[in-house]
């Protein structure tokens with residue numbers, strides 16, 4: 489059942505002739521061609537043939553308000569007409585930039601008082617590394633430069649943010665990492681726990697690893713710990729109880745900045761405004777993007793404390809400048825769209841909605857645990873994963889990893905649903921606006937897809 493598009497479409501031919509797609513095997517793409525999307529409506533997208541899909545992954549974890557929010561379009565048009573571009577270098581500013589910063593400070597935890605923009609999550613994490621290096625130099629701590637991150641964590645793809653990312657394929661043949669970064673154990677019991685290890689023992693082992701690493705490297709060389717509160721790209725990995733509290737305490741003890749990468753978790757994804765709120769931690773820096781504009785415009789915001797601001801600000805006075813910024817830092821159209829987006833999230837209580845619908849979604853999804861092909865179901869709020877496994881009594885995956893996943897993606901398309909497949913895991917992260925009824929429909933289509941993949945797995949004996 490290959491649902492790939494045909495080459496008769498001249499757009500597809502042009503794409504193959506001219507493109508190099510992100511996260512794509514280029515030679516395979518030449519054979520398969522692109523699936524070309526044309527328009528969107530609520531949680532649905534339509535391809536160029538008119539076929540309608542539920543977008544149960546919100547594009548790339550990001551289209552919170554769905555694919556047809558007129559108010560975001562109007563906000564963009566209005567700003568384009570008024571002032572399509574202005575920059576924020578050399579004391580310049582414009583209203584959307586200021587209003588959005590005010591709004592972000594209002595909705596973040598009290599200790600966060602400052603905002604700096606970039607165009608993407610990758611640039612934001614790149615900028616965070618620069619900020620921390622700059623301020624540690626300013627503090628007279630020039631050796632304090634190393635970052636701690638986690639294996640399988642995702643923090644972006646530029647040379648520096650990609651170095652923080654802990655996925656081998658994002659380093660391989662790129663000569664990365666290029667900064668000093670140590671990737672610690674992935675905080676997920678099922679994937680990284682030892683045989684027979686309890687959750688509490690696992691947490692203790694992770695925290696011991698963190699502290700031992702800081703002591704081994706020397707606290708005077710360790711600058712920051714960065715992590716997604718709930719790891720997304722790795723496969724929606726829920727950390728063990730007590731993990732984040734422990735990480736926070738160890739960071740405080742050794743003067744290590746705690747950076748929460750909220751690029752996916754932020755703005756309601758876990759049924760709370762931020763992932764840090766969900767896990768009850770107070771990071772020094774929170775990095776946001778994606779649902780900040782529902783991805784209608786590219787934008788990221790770095791949110792941080794007054795203390796960090798003051799150290800940086802003093803140093804700018806000393807050396808004359810904060811020698812950093814992009815032409816489009818705080819772009820007026822992007823910030824105007826973000827402001828409207830946050831207003832809508834608030835007006836419609838989409839954070840509470842995410843918690844409520846997320847519960848219905850997860851309860852129904854948990855029923856798939858009984859499916860013969862399902863090894864694990866997990867998630868929080870409107871973010872979930874269903875892990876396919878050959879034998880549900882064991883943690884082991886398929887011998888031929890990824891085959892069932894590839895099949896599942898194609899079968900899902902045939903069932904008019906787009907989900908993300910990571911290895912043999914099905915990932916769901918639907919728009920925040922999804923209704924209960926639609927969420928149940930997502931699970932129904934996922935179940936049908938699993939039935940079909942199970943037949944395939946049996947027929948091909950890939951277990």
Ligand code: PMP
Nearest residue numbers: 608609610642643644749751752
């Ligand atoms: N951090 C996290 C947690 C992400 O999931 C992503 C992107 N998926 C990024 C950072 C990078 O964002 P961008 O793709 O906008 O550069």
